[in-house]
Amino acid sequence: MLVSRRLTLIGLALSAALPGHALAQTRGDGRRRRTASEAPAVAPAHTFAFGPDPLQAYDLYADGGTGPILMFVHGGGWSRGERTMVAALPDYARRHGLTLASTSYRLAPAVSARESALDVAAAVADLKHRLPGRPIYLLGHSAGAHLAALVGVDPDYLGAVGLKPSDLAGVILLDGAGYDATAPRADGPIDQWLGRTYDQAFGDQAAALSPLLRIRPGAAYPPFLIFHVARRQDSAAQSRALAEALIRAGGHAEVVPAPNDSHMTIKRDFGVAGDPEGERAARFILG
Template sequence: MKVSRTTIGAAMLATTALIASHGAWAQRAGGRLPPECRTPELRKCLTAGDNRRQCIAAAFQTLPDGCRKSVSERAAARAPLPEGAQELSFGTDPKQKVDLFRPAASTGKAPLLLFVHGGGWSIGDKRTGTSNKPGYYTGKGWAFGSTNYRLVPQATVEQQAADVAAAIALLRRQPGIDADRVVLMGHSAGAHLAALVATDPTYLKAAGVPLSAIRGVVLLDGAGYDIAAQMSQPRNPVATMYQQAFSSDPARQAALSPTSHAAAPNAANWLILPVARRADSVRQSQQLAAALRAAGNRAEVAPQPDKNHGSLNREMGEPGDPSTAVVDAFLKQL
């Protein structure tokens, strides 16, 4: 069956939405499928009719790394500075930037919620996974930040964690921000980075940020809290991604595993939301929470039913979203 350019364009949109955590703006992105993405697996999906989106989702991990990067970079380049956002730089690399949204009305210094995007440590952008979060949380009196970080393989995971810490340090210095009330929220690989920064004090210390400033951590469907355990899973569909990010060195894998750093000190309050149907995410979440509780921290695991990896993040901040309600209750307790 001949595949039309229109069909390829539709697949481009679907692939972009997958890679970009289903950002609403991705649905408006145009362009043809990059040459790096013209694989037999993806071309088969183009003829799958109503099952096209599910087919692309299943084929996502088989796409070449160059494809994922190409589509992600195209999508990021099309994303303009959101209305009401201020872009700030915390380094000289183009990726060392963070978007800051301030609450519409504030009678004093606002607490800060900083979002760390996902993308397998190698793709993604600060504007691809925020969806409704900026408007929702600024409407509740929070300052909201969404940060970029340098990407693998041009940078290491250690440098990514340092970038997240540097973004926190920069935002804490901004007028109107309560420097001692910071909550980290991360999705997927961003959940791993948020957890690493909030357990291993090395990164915040280097950035001049006291660990006590991190009042809470919200993790959205991460599965990389114990790197070695995750990489040893049979039929791991993301094995190549983990290998590229963490190598085969057991000592380095342990050093980059938040569970390995869960002995005190840590951020004090944790909410971990795995997708209920993802056994690896639930298992890793429960193990991290158990280690954090053993060290005297408060850590709740709330597996989310009726969600998938993308929708948990994409729907955060939507009216009536049950996962948002769980996060709201956690933030009120802080």
């Protein structure tokens, strides 16, 4: 278990520190299906700003006209990453009759995760204004999963733009971190690196910025579909705890382990034809 945790933490460090083409070389799990890195690049149809900062913007891909909207929130340790990191999602959206949006947000250390989450909420509100009456699902990976979860449970964020968490049709999380940012950390070098990443993003607001600790009984929450890498013990424990808290509060949540993925490939392969996590999410969205 210790070796597995070490490998997972190293993967997290690589995912934050290396560009996508370098991460593609770390896979080595022997699977033969087509990956997102082989998918054709698709340019967004429009880019919309929801604030004065260049990072306060989202891309909207080809609009199917009537179907659900999937808004992607990228990862990168709250301090890096880009909204262009959509991998196979444009083709995934087209196959399933979805409209894809991908948002960026202000990054640490310039801001904390609170301001990043406020940006995600503002992007949802702008999208809802431009395409009214259509269900919006949030899809987040890694730090983006934390932000999607925070927006999905804490009414402060969507409330700031005149909405509430139940205005989301659903939230899909891919191997998130920080659902409970107050959880104890080990003292190894990789753990220390992760601790610095958390401290930069959360500062002294770890409890206030932990989605797990913001769930309240009787509140109306969107349904959650929570994926985690099967061999990653910390993500598994936090994913289960988040789901259990939502269910205790009267909400709906399902946790799905991804046995053949790493922290990088669960996002990179999501949406590739035949990818089990992507297909499970499509059933969640399309009912």
